[in-house]
Amino acid sequence: MAKDKLSGLMLNGTLKKSGVTFYHRNGQLIVRSSHSNEKRSNTRAQFNARMRMKHTIALWQKMNHCDLMFLGRKSTYAGFASLANRLPVVYASAGATLLMPGIPVSDGPMTPIVQRLDTVEGTPALVTNLKKSTLQRGEYLKLYTLFQDTQGNTPTVSFTERRLAMSDFATVDGCLALKGDEFANDMMGWALVLVNDDRCSTQAVVTRCTYYERFTTEEAFEKAVERYGGLTK
Numbered sequence: 001m002a003k004d005k006l007s008g009l010m011l012n013g014t015l016k017k018s019g020v021t022f023y024h025r026n027g028q029l030i031v032r033s034s035h036s037n038e039k040r041s042n043t044r045a046q047f048n049a050r051m052r053m054k055h056t057i058a059l060w061q062k063m064n065h066c067d068l069m070f071l072g073r074k075s076t077y078a079g080f081a082s083l084a085n086r087l088p089v090v091y092a093s094a095g096a097t098l099l100m101p102g103i104p105v106s107d108g109p110m111t112p113i114v115q116r117l118d119t120v121e122g123t124p125a126l127v128t129n130l131k132k133s134t135l136q137r138g139e140y141l142k143l144y145t146l147f148q149d150t151q152g153n154t155p156t157v158s159f160t161e162r163r164l165a166m167s168d169f170a171t172v173d174g175c176l177a178l179k180g181d182e183f184a185n186d187m188m189g190w191a192l193v194l195v196n197d198d199r200c201s202t203q204a205v206v207t208r209c210t211y212y213e214r215f216t217t218e219e220a221f222e223k224a225v226e227r228y229g230g231l232t233k
Contacts, residue, residue, distance in 0.1 A: 039088065040129055043176075043231060044231055052085055055084075058082050059084060064138075066144065069193075071108045071109070073107075086101065086102075087102055088216055091223050092224075095203055097157040101206060102198045103201055110194050113129065113203060114129040117206055120170070123179045125183055126190050128192060138197060140164070144160070144163070146159055147187060148188070164192075186209050187209055190205065191203045193205065
């Protein structure tokens with residue numbers, strides 16, 4: 001609701017519904033249409049930026065139920081978005097979320113854990129460069145697990161998290177590792193985060209998943225452009 005009193009005139013209106021905008025200029029009340037007949041610019045660069053942001057927002061909506069730490073920004077979402085917007089552009093339908101390497105799960109001042117998917121003595125594993133002896137008092141490890149669901153017309157990613165105990169880990173070449181058949185699943189991804197009170201390491205997802213790649217092709221781009229009404233010449 002907008003209210004203004006000028007020269008004895010009281011104005012009441014809902015700007016969005018009324019389709020007008022009220023503002024002051026040089027002591028006068030100006031009323032103008034809030035609609036424009038000018039076609040919205042939509043170059044390829046602008047289209048890519050919008051597609052990237054749509055995917056960032058959709059990912060956030062899937063993962064924000066987790067206890068996330070993105071530090072040093074105005075908000076947790078702002079921290080996530082600043083990193084997620086560096087991911088490859090995916091040309092998918094609205095609301096789709098796609099599992100890909102590099103999805104950020106944390107951002108903090110602690111030393112990042114180097115982690116990779118490997119096979120150890122015939123067993124799939126998530127192998128790190130972290131040694132148990134280097135862990136400090138109060139530090140613990142949290143595992144984020146992602147699963148790509150392709151059922152239906154809109155692919156989605158689910159996120160779960162759990163705090164790990166040292167008994168969950170095996171030792172590979174003196175470093176901590178998680179072993180299990182799930183680490184061979186090419187529709188899953190993982191990120192191990194080191195946490196100490198209100199600090200954490202900066203980590204992103206590692207995965208064998210390549211499903212997202214079909215949404216990065218020129219063909220996927222052309223289909224997406226058609227859905228959204230074409231590009232500006």
